[in-house]
Amino acid sequence: MDEGQLNILIADDNQSDRMILSAIVKKMGHQVCEAADGLEAIEQYTNQSPDIILLDVLMPNMNGQQAAIEIKQLAGEDMVPIIFLTSLQDASDLAACLESGGDDFLSKPYNKVILQAKINAFSRMLKMHNTLQEQRDVIRENNEHMRHEQQVARAVYDNVAHSGCLDLPNIKYLLSPFSIFNGDVLLAARRPSGSVHILLGDFTGHGLPAAIGAMPLAEIFYGMTAKGFLMSDILREINAKLKNILPVGYFCCTCMVNLSFRRQQIEVWMGGLPDFALYREASGIVEHIKSKHLPLGVLSSSAFNPETQEFSFKPGDKFYMWSDGIIESRDESGELFGEERLFSIFNGKNPDLFFDNILDSMDTFAGESGRDDDTTLLELSMVNESVVGTVDIDLSSGAITGPTDWHLSYTLRDDTLKTFNPLPMMLNILNDVPSLRSISGQLYTLMAELFSNAFEHGVLGLDSSLKSSADGFAEYYKQRETAMKMMKDDFVKFEFDLAPSQDGGTLTIVVEDSGDGFDHKRINGQKEINLAYCGRGIPLIYSLCDSLTYHGNGNKVEVRLSWDAQIEE
Amino acid sequence: MPCLDMAQIQELKDIMEDAFDDLVITYLHDCEQKLSSLDLAIKDSESNKIAELAHSIKGASSNICATDLAELCKKVEDSGRADELAKVPEYYHQILEEFQQVKLQLSEART
Numbered sequence: 001m002d003e004g005q006l007n008i009l010i011a012d013d014n015q016s017d018r019m020i021l022s023a024i025v026k027k028m029g030h031q032v033c034e035a036a037d038g039l040e041a042i043e044q045y046t047n048q049s050p051d052i053i054l055l056d057v058l059m060p061n062m063n064g065q066q067a068a069i070e071i072k073q074l075a076g077e078d079m080v081p082i083i084f085l086t087s088l089q090d091a092s093d094l095a096a097c098l099e100s101g102g103d104d105f106l107s108k109p110y111n112k113v114i115l116q117a118k119i120n121a122f123s124r125m126l127k128m129h130n131t132l133q134e135q136r137d138v139i140r141e142n143n144e145h146m147r148h149e150q151q152v153a154r155a156v157y158d159n160v161a162h163s164g165c166l167d168l169p170n171i172k173y174l175l176s177p178f179s180i181f182n183g184d185v186l187l188a189a190r191r192p193s194g195s196v197h198i199l200l201g202d203f204t205g206h207g208l209p210a211a212i213g214a215m216p217l218a219e220i221f222y223g224m225t226a227k228g229f230l231m232s233d234i235l236r237e238i239n240a241k242l243k244n245i246l247p248v249g250y251f252c253c254t255c256m257v258n259l260s261f262r263r264q265q266i267e268v269w270m271g272g273l274p275d276f277a278l279y280r281e282a283s284g285i286v287e288h289i290k291s292k293h294l295p296l297g298v299l300s301s302s303a304f305n306p307e308t309q310e311f312s313f314k315p316g317d318k319f320y321m322w323s324d325g326i327i328e329s330r331d332e333s334g335e336l337f338g339e340e341r342l343f344s345i346f347n348g349k350n351p352d353l354f355f356d357n358i359l360d361s362m363d364t365f366a367g368e369s370g371r372d373d374d375t376t377l378l379e380l381s382m383v384n385e386s387v388v389g390t391v392d393i394d395l396s397s398g399a400i401t402g403p404t405d406w407h408l409s410y411t412l413r414d415d416t417l418k419t420f421n422p423l424p425m426m427l428n429i430l431n432d433v434p435s436l437r438s439i440s441g442q443l444y445t446l447m448a449e450l451f452s453n454a455f456e457h458g459v460l461g462l463d464s465s466l467k468s469s470a471d472g473f474a475e476y477y478k479q480r481e482t483a484m485k486m487m488k489d490d491f492v493k494f495e496f497d498l499a500p501s502q503d504g505g506t507l508t509i510v511v512e513d514s515g516d517g518f519d520h521k522r523i524n525g526q527k528e529i530n531l532a533y534c535g536r537g538i539p540l541i542y543s544l545c546d547s548l549t550y551h552g553n554g555n556k557v558e559v560r561l562s563w564d565a566q567i568e569e
Numbered sequence: 570m571p572c573l574d575m576a577q578i579q580e581l582k583d584i585m586e587d588a589f590d591d592l593v594i595t596y597l598h599d600c601e602q603k604l605s606s607l608d609l610a611i612k613d614s615e616s617n618k619i620a621e622l623a624h625s626i627k628g629a630s631s632n633i634c635a636t637d638l639a640e641l642c643k644k645v646e647d648s649g650r651a652d653e654l655a656k657v658p659e660y661y662h663q664i665l666e667e668f669q670q671v672k673l674q675l676s677e678a679r680t
Contacts, residue, residue: 016596
């Protein structure tokens with residue numbers, strides 16, 4: 001069909017009328033199909049799908065108005081202009097034609113010029129309608145494509161920014177996504193030492209832009225936490241990454257918590273978030289924990305401050321964190337839920353119900369008008385470590401067989417000792433040995449004790465008994481600072497030796513320091529340890545390895561771990 | 570007195586070209602059939618049928634430029650709709666006479 005050529009249906013019971021119309025329309029260059037009554041008109045519409053219909057009003061079998069109603073119904077979203085052919089004069093008859101779906105009239109006797117003008121006008125309208133429909137279809141298709149892409153991206157996102165160990169029995173949480181992606185991030189992971197890292201992040205904006213920032217954040221959080229890095233190292237790394245990749249004006253309000261079961265304390269870093277709540281079971285008092293920093297992704301690495309706040313965290317104590325979506329939810333009159341209303345919930349009698357009470361009270365408050373931001377809420381409770389169980393180290397990464405027979409010597413000298421934490425790096429090397437991966441947590445604790453003994457007590461000569469009182473703690477750190485400044489030609493040397501045996505292997509770790517040593521003779525070889533030596537963590541070390549021997553004047557210690565093949569399974 | 574608008578006939582011939590003869594033959598044949606149906610309907614005093622047929626002849630006649638014939642048909646159509654058939658036989662006679670004239674002049678317009 002030529003450009004602009006239309007297929008026009010002429011429905012009229014007078015054959016001579018059809019002939020005249022047909023001649024006019026054909027002269028305009030259009031195609032014609034004909035019908036002699038309403039039923040035929042519908043049939044022709046179905047078979048020929050004409051672009052425009054010229055429809056006589058009074059016809060036998062089925063009149064034009066009835067035919068118009070049926071044709072418009074069949075046409076659905078397609079546009080089919082219907083021009084009624086009529087010599088009717090009565091206004092209400094003409095109105096009835098339009099109501100039945102007619103778009104225009106042509107009165108008898110037919111006027112060639114007027115008919116041509118009308119056909120041209122509808123032809124333009126048809127073209128416009130078709131363009132609109134095509135564009136609508138393109139938009140629909142694009143939209144579908146985008147939704148599909150988002151679903152795939154969502155799957156990738158969920159794999160990267162998964163919820164980690166949020167299912168621990170001492171964590172309750174709610175993450176309610178505002179769109180397909182959530183501007184809030186909630187991550188939790190166990191460190192090799194057994195403590196828990198939790199991170200709540202609230203990115204500026206929603207959806208894709210927020211989700212994109214969350215991916216490297218989660219990657220760094222999980223990667224570094226599993227390798228035993230400290231909170232400050234992880235925060236520094238995330239901040240640098242976000243600063244680097246986020247556009248100006250985009251950042252991530254963040255709270256990161258390290259919960260230590262053994263020390264019964266939480267360490268908190270907060271930037272750009274509203275006050276959080278720390279509930280003390282013993283006193284029933286709720287403390288406001290405030291943000292002391294700017295959000296992540298704002299400051300350069302050199303200006304960034306990873307300093308944390310420490311709070312004792314006894315069994316029964318609870319820490320609450322939330323995104324501003326909770327405080328900023330509104331009721332029907334537009335009033336904010338607000339911090340005061342939120343904190344008043346902690347005046348309740350039963351702490352076990354706080355979490356549910358917050359949710360209930362928010363739902364009651366906001367009602368249907370509801371939540372205009374992402375709402376995230378998390379409750380962290382202190383429990384005995386046995387309740388949460390041991391750390392489940394991911395065995396799926398790394399080489400399958402791993403190195404089985406090697407020796408490594410690693411000496412840390414003054415400047416390195418002052419600033420660098422060697423544990424993650426050493427643990428990483430040991431984790432390449434499949435048999436050791438399953439006891440990664442114990443190894444971390446073991447090496448942390450050995451390193452702290454060698455450095456703090458050996459090299460710096462600090463007295464651990466100071467730490468038994470609160471004042472002593474401060475004094476201890478003061479002495480530590482001073483001693484670090486005095487360091488000269490000091491070192492801590494790690495030697496690892498891994499030797500295979502028939503059914504398993506043996507790991508020997510020798511740690512030597514440049515300090516003066518101590519009187520080790522009294523404890524060597526005996527498993528019952530005098531409490532006075534607890535500061536050196538010796539009972540703990542004993543419990544983790546097969547043998548522990550001091551050499552020389554006590555500045556060299558050797559521990560040995562053996563295993564047989566069954567451990568690997 | 571001419572019963573066809575000859576200026577319009579010329580225009581119609583321009584539109585129809587070779588098909589003009591066919592158009593005339595079709596119109597006349599169609600009209601004769603409808604006129605005899607109309608005759609029957611008048612005899613049976615079927616008002617609706619009278620109006621319908623008169624309407625149809627009116628439309629076709631106006632398109633073929635037989636203005637006077639269309640006028641007469643309109644009178645019959647109106648009477649049929651109003652269900653006042655008293656004058657209809659008289660109109661019908663006038664229609665038949667007019668139709669003979671139209672037929673004659675249309676035949677002349679051919680060739």
